[in-house]
Structures are given as C-alpha cells and as structure tokens.
Amino acid sequence: MRLILAAIAVAAAPAAWAQTPETAPACKTMDFVLPGNLGDWNGKAPVVTAAGAGDLTSAKLLPGKGYEAALKRKGDVAFKVEPEKPGGSVSYSGLFQFDVAKEDNYAIALGNAAWIDVLEDGKALEPLSFGHGPECTTIRKIVIYKLQPGPHTLQVAGSGAETVKLLVGR
Amino acid sequence: MRLAAAAVVGAALVTLIACASTIAPPSDWSPADLAPPHPANNPPTPMKIELGRRLFYDGDLSWDGAMSCATCHEQKRGFADPNKTRAGFDGSPGERNIQTLANVAWFSSLTWGGPHVDTLEHQALIPIEGFVPVEMGFGGKPEGTLAQRLADQSCYPELFRAAFPEHDGKIDMNTITLALAAFQRTLVSLDAPYDRWKRGDMTALTEQAKRGAALFESKQCSSCHAGPHFSDAALPGANPVDAFHRLALPAEGKDTGLSRITQKPEDAGRFRTPGLRNVVLSAPYMHDGEVAGLREAIAHHYSDPSTNDPRLGRTLSDAEVTDLLAFLESLTDQGFITNPAFARPPAQCPVATDSERAREDSNSRNLHNSPAGP
Numbered sequence: 121m122r123l124i125l126a127a128i129a130v131a132a133a134p135a136a137w138a139q140t141p142e143t144a145p146a147c148k149t150m151d152f153v154l155p156g157n158l159g160d161w162n163g164k165a166p167v168v169t170a171a172g173a174g175d176l177t178s179a180k181l182l183p184g185k186g187y188e189a190a191l192k193r194k195g196d197v198a199f200k201v202e203p204e205k206p207g208g209s210v211s212y213s214g215l216f217q218f219d220v221a222k223e224d225n226y227a228i229a230l231g232n233a234a235w236i237d238v239l240e241d242g243k244a245l246e247p248l249s250f251g252h253g254p255e256c257t258t259i260r261k262i263v264i265y266k267l268q269p270g271p272h273t274l275q276v277a278g279s280g281a282e283t284v285k286l287l288v289g290r
Numbered sequence: 291m292r293l294a295a296a297a298v299v300g301a302a303l304v305t306l307i308a309c310a311s312t313i314a315p316p317s318d319w320s321p322a323d324l325a326p327p328h329p330a331n332n333p334p335t336p337m338k339i340e341l342g343r344r345l346f347y348d349g350d351l352s353w354d355g356a357m358s359c360a361t362c363h364e365q366k367r368g369f370a371d372p373n374k375t376r377a378g379f380d381g382s383p384g385e386r387n388i389q390t391l392a393n394v395a396w397f398s399s400l401t402w403g404g405p406h407v408d409t410l411e412h413q414a415l416i417p418i419e420g421f422v423p424v425e426m427g428f429g430g431k432p433e434g435t436l437a438q439r440l441a442d443q444s445c446y447p448e449l450f451r452a453a454f455p456e457h458d459g460k461i462d463m464n465t466i467t468l469a470l471a472a473f474q475r476t477l478v479s480l481d482a483p484y485d486r487w488k489r490g491d492m493t494a495l496t497e498q499a500k501r502g503a504a505l506f507e508s509k510q511c512s513s514c515h516a517g518p519h520f521s522d523a524a525l526p527g528a529n530p531v532d533a534f535h536r537l538a539l540p541a542e543g544k545d546t547g548l549s550r551i552t553q554k555p556e557d558a559g560r561f562r563t564p565g566l567r568n569v570v571l572s573a574p575y576m577h578d579g580e581v582a583g584l585r586e587a588i589a590h591h592y593s594d595p596s597t598n599d600p601r602l603g604r605t606l607s608d609a610e611v612t613d614l615l616a617f618l619e620s621l622t623d624q625g626f627i628t629n630p631a632f633a634r635p636p637a638q639c640p641v642a643t644d645s646e647r648a649r650e651d652s653n654s655r656n657l658h659n660s661p662a663g664p
Binding site for chain 2: 204205280
C-alpha cells in the first residue's frame with residue numbers, strides 16, 4: 121500500500137498543497153480497479169457530520185472503510201480550526217473523527233474537490249502531498265498526511281454537495 | 291601563504307566590485323513612480339476595496355458555494371495556481387493556466403486569448419458566468435441569484451450601502467464586478483529585490499541575478515516581457531493585440547489563442563505575454579500549463595521551428611539560463627505574498643449590521659431604563 125501511496129505522491133508533486141485536482145480523462149468504466157486500502161471506496165457506509173467538537177464521537181470513521189458522508193450547511197458546523205478555504209454560505213461542511221493506531225502515512229480520499237484539514241493535537245497538519253485519485257476512479261482528490269497514533273479530526277469545507285464520498289486509507 | 295591567499299581574495303573582490311559596477315539597473319522606469327490606474331467610472335474607495343476583497347474570497351460567488359476567486363488565485367503563489375488548468379465548480383475541465391494578478395491594474399488585455407477583455411470589471415464576469423470553460427457556474431442560472439444570495443446575508447447589504455452610495459447600495463452584477471475590480475487594482479507588487487535594485491540598492495541583487503537582468507535585456511526577453519510589469523500588455527498606450535505572440539504553432543485540435551477571436555489563421559498560436567512578477571511561485575507555465583518549470587519555460591521560447599519571430603531564434607548557454615533564473619527569482623516580492631491587506635478578510639463584518647445596531651439600541655435603552663442609568 122505504501123508503494124501505491126508513494127506513486128500517488130510522486131504523480132501529485134507539482135500540485136502539492138493546492139488541494140484542487142485537475143480533471144481526470146474520459147473513462148469507459150469508473151472505479152473498476154481500486155488499489156489496496158482504497159478498495160472499499162464504494163462501500164458507502166453512512167456517516168453524519170458532527171456539528172462541533174462536542175459530538176465528534178458520533179461522527180467516527182474507520183480507516184479503510186468507504187463512507188458516504190452527510191454534511192451540513194457551512195453555518196451549521198463549528199470548525200475547530202478555521203479552514204484556509206471555507207467555502208460560501210451555501211456550501212457544505214463536515215467534521216469527523218478517526219483513530220490512528222500507528223505512525224504512518226495516511227491518505228484521505230474524497231469524492232469532490234472540497235478543502236480538507238486533518239487536525240492532530242488541535243492543529244491543522246501540513247499534508248505531505250496532494251493529487252487527484254487514480255485514473256478512472258471517482259476519487260476526485262487524495263491528500264496524504266504523516267500521522268501519529270491517537271485521535272484525529274477531519275474537517276471538510278467548501279463542498280458543493282451535501283454528501284461526499286470519503287475514505288481514510290493507509 | 292597567507293599573503294598569497296589574501297592577494298587572491300583581494301583580486302577576487304576587485305573583480306566582484308568591478309562586475310558589480312558594470313551592471314547597473316536599466317533606467318527606463320522606476321517602481322517609485324508607479325501608481326495603479328483606474329477607470330473613471332470606478333474610483334477606488336477603502337470601503338469598495340474592502341467589499342471587493344470580501345467578495346474575492348467568498349465561495350458564494352460560485353453556484354454551489356465551493357469556489358471563490360481565491361480558490362484559483364492564491365496569494366502565496368502570487369495570486370496564481372499550481373495546477374495546469376483548473377476544473378470548474380462541477381468538475382468540468384479547465385482550459386487555460388491561471389494567471390497571476392500582480393499589477394493587473396496596468397494590463398490592457400486580461401486573458402490569454404482575448405484582447406477585447408480590457409477591464410477588470412468585464413473580466414470578472416468571465417469566471418462567474420462564463421461557459422467556455424465553466425468555472426464558477428452562474429452562466430445560464432436564474433438572473434439575480436448571486437445578488438439575492440448576497441442580499442440575504444447580514445453583512446453584504448451594509449457593505450454595498452457603504453461602498454456604493456451613488457448606487458443606493460444596490461447589489462447586482464455591476465456593483466459586484468466594480469468592487470472586485472477595485473480590490474484587484476490594489477494588488478501591486480513593486481517591492482521585489484529587483485525593484486530595490488532599481489531604486490538604487492546595489493546590494494539587493496546577487497551578481498548572478500544582475501547578469502541575468504542584463505541578459506534579459508540583451509537577449510530581447512524584455513521586448514515582450516516589457517516594462518515594470520514584464521509584459522507588453524501592460525505598457526501604457528499599447529495596442530492590446532500587439533501583446534499577443536506565438537512561440538509555437540498549436541497542434542491540431544489544440545487551443546489556437548487569438549485566432550479564436552479574430553478568426554484569422556495567422557493569429558493561430560498567439561497568446562498574450564504574461565507578466566513575470568513572482569514568476570517562480572506561479573508554476574506551471576504557458577497558456578496550457580504544460581511546462582512544469584522555469585528552466586523548461588525558457589527553453590520553450592527557443593524550441594519550436596514554426597515560430598517566425600527572429601528574437602526567438604537565439605539560444606542560451608546553460609550558464610546564461612542559470613543567470614536568467616536568478617534574475618527571475620529576484621522578481622519575488624515577499625511583501626506582496628504576505629500582505630494582510632490582500633489576504634482573506636476576517637469573518638467579522640467591517641461595518642455595523644442591522645442586527646448589531648438593533649442590539650446596541652436595545653442595550654442603550656436598557657441602560658437608560660435601569661435604576662443605575664443616567
């Protein structure tokens with residue numbers, strides 16, 4: 121899996137940190153081949169965003185599991201850290217939690233181009249790299265972080281859609 | 291031995307000083323003399339600029355709220371973007387590389403391929419309402435949607451009233467684009483090391499950068515990347531069409547640039563000269579973003595046999611290219627990319643809103659009616 125992430129990271133290098141992917145080529149079949157821990161991308165397990173830091177335990181993500189996450193209007197979510205690109209009043213936001221068992225590089229895969237932050241010890245981490253998903257998948261972007269063991273908060277900001285597919289992979 | 295070493299160092303110093311004294315900045319312009327122009331119908335005011343900044347950073351200017359002007363124009367990149375092209379709000383493909391906004395007030399043509407887009411007020415409508423390509427997505431949507439979206443918020447009506455008293459604070463595409471343009475005209479980048487050298491600080495540039503600056507002139511890079519903004523599209527009084535040049539003929543089916551507008555075959559492949567301010571921050575390069583780095587971008591100017599411009603027939607040695615790169619690095623204006631006046635504004639409304647005024651009135655009445663009041 122690490123090799124796959126490394127390949128994504130290298131391919132993404134020119135666009136590092138920008139968080140908005142370029143457009144994928146036309147494909148006959150989408151999501152036909154998904155590598156390693158992204159394999160459950162189409163899992164669509166339901167999860168609803170927390171409204172704030174107080175109810176994060178109800179918005180828990182399991183690494184390796186594909187989710188269809190329900191977001192809320194921007195004004196209905198209290199971010200822990202103000203996102204760099206928070207989106208407009210009509211956009212949707214989300215706040216989720218996931219646990220990391222061991223130090224490693226983790227990939228956050230998202231089905232649209234929303235801005236994401238991963239918070240560790242209350243601070244937004246700088247990603248290691250960023251890029252679009254593998255060709256001919258509906259993964260619109262992948263952002264890779266080096267994470268320490270412990271609970272982490274995932275913030276989603278500026279989503280144009282009320283639901284978004286997401287997956288925390290390793 | 292020490293004496294010999296000292297002599298060598300001394301000789302080297304003499305050489306350096308001699309080199310330094312032989313490369314002086316060109317005297318055709320001075321950054322101190324430049325103030326951004328504005329059209330007569332849109333004089334800048336602090337409130338209009340503040341409103342424009344707020345709009346520039348607001349995702350509500352896209353149909354689904356996901357994309358603001360700043361999504362593609364990032365301050366830390368000189369208001370450019372690191373992708374080749376940008377997908378629109380709905381994922382539809384982008385077409386051309388995002389251009390920097392540094393010193394955009396001076397430019398007489400504002401897009402890669404259209405000399406007719408000659409004001410920032412006009413240009414702002416292209417990403418918001420355009421179809422080719424779709425960017426922010428208001429094209430074809432019910433008229434007045436964006437204005438109503440802004441009017442429904444507590445801060446914008448007050449800001450528009452303060453910024454546009456002559457329009458009775460009306461919120462429409464006219465006032466929206468006037469404010470956006472007023473903010474963008476404040477995006478002035480004239481304090482790079484190169485500018486400080488031009489102002490007389492001979493230590494502001496490395497010797498390598500000075501050699502690069504001299505090469506930039508002698509190799510005629512400056513004939514297109516001309517003047518203080520390093521583009522002939524920003525020279526006063528220039529005919530906008532004259533700032534469109536061809537480095538290579540476009541391949542079959544590719545973007546033909548100016549000829550899309552003029553319908554003239556001889557204009558195929560002509561694109562507007564981009565400015566070079568903060569250019570090291572704005573990779574990738576060229577109209578389609580297909581050139582990843584600056585060294586390749588320089589080589590791209592010499593690589594295509596289909597160009598008929600004799601200025602592009604020259605070649606550069608590796609050492610000369612390295613000097614040119616040092617010069618281009620000296621166009622990075624750290625103050626510009628960190629200026630808080632250009633950054634995303636605080637969430638709090640800069641003027642009192644109706645609800646805040648009502649709260650103040652209520653507090654005042656309560657104070658008046660309380661036993662401890664006056």
